[in-house]
Amino acid sequence: MKTIGFIGGGRVTKILLNGFKNKGMKLDNMVVYDTSPESLKKIENEFPEIKTVSDEYGIAASQDMVFLAVHPPIMADVLKETKAHLKPNSVVISLAPKPKIEQISSILGGFSRIVRLIPNAPSIINQGYNPVSFAPEINDSEKKEILDLFNTLGATPEVDEDKLEAYAVLTAMGPTYFWFQFNELFKLGSSFGLEDNELKECLLKMVTGAAKTFYESQLSPEEVMDLIPVKPMEKEENTIKTAYQNRLRTIYQQLKG
Incomplete structure (x- = not known):
């Protein structure tokens, strides 16, 4: 089973974790990094099997799948810090409405195994609508594996990346x-x-x-x-x-x- 790291332990991370938990997924292969002790405490209380870290960024950023669950204003700084810890075969999954895959890759120094997902809050009860776009470097078998994970949260249509901002306004903020x-x-x-x-x-x-x-x-x-x-x-x-x-x-x- 692929290991998963979350950079950011706020609302969207808890939404996804609840969706995974509802489907009976094992969560002991997951790590959550956040600088907020309060956020990590909530994660620990709700998901005791998950490892949480506040001062060991590299642990979360070196997993097989690295979810970037942070707001756009700090995304560039997070990407710069993530860059040094990524494994060659890792997949970076941005949950933010911007920046685009090309910009993410540039900040990561050319690392191109990137996915963008626009999360929808009803994923917390596995009724989400979460549009996704893949970089060309993600092959078909990897896409299937990633989609199998996302589909536990609800519907996961693969869409043109240029449409993700529209989905952010309509489906992510829509509720x-x-x-x-x-x-x-x-x-x-x-x-x-x-x-x-x-x-x-x-x-x-x-x-x-x-x-x-x-x-x-x-x-x-x-x-x-x-x-x-x-x-x-x-x-x-x-x-x-x-x-x-x-x-x-x-x-x-x-x-x-």
Whole structure:
């Protein structure tokens, strides 16, 4: 079994580890590096079989698969530190929306065994949608091995690298556009007298059914939105649309830049 090192022990690492754990994967071949004692303590409490390190960077960076679970602003520094510890046959897996494979390779001094994955939070319950792109140096058998690992987390479509920024805005950040609304509906339903189990069932079915109707019914968007005559949030729709267009387009342009 390939060994795995995580550089960064924050949210995305815990999401992936939970997904792996749910599928019964052994985690004792994994190492997590982080400079935050609090982050490592959470990892140790939740995944006691995983080795954690805070001052031995090379242990995590010299594994067979090295996941870079850090934010873009510090990625260049992390890559520079990682460079000296990589084995020739290691695979570097970036979980950040930037930089691109070519830029990562350049910072790594020409090391080109690189994969980019855009992680999706529902991977925590193995319902993720995690688009992936591979450098040409990753051969077909290696791709299969990597995809077998990723597919435990949900769907893992292989996509053109130039589309990853779009997926970052739509699928990686996407749940945040809706979760606070789900929470408000839940609280409202509770105030209306529904029990928690009733709310979980009805809201899950409603959200799932609404999405399937919109994307799978073969009706046009206008026809779907006309199915229900009463629209309590109609006055706020333009404000929400403007926020989507302005904020998300800006984020996308920043990622592409």
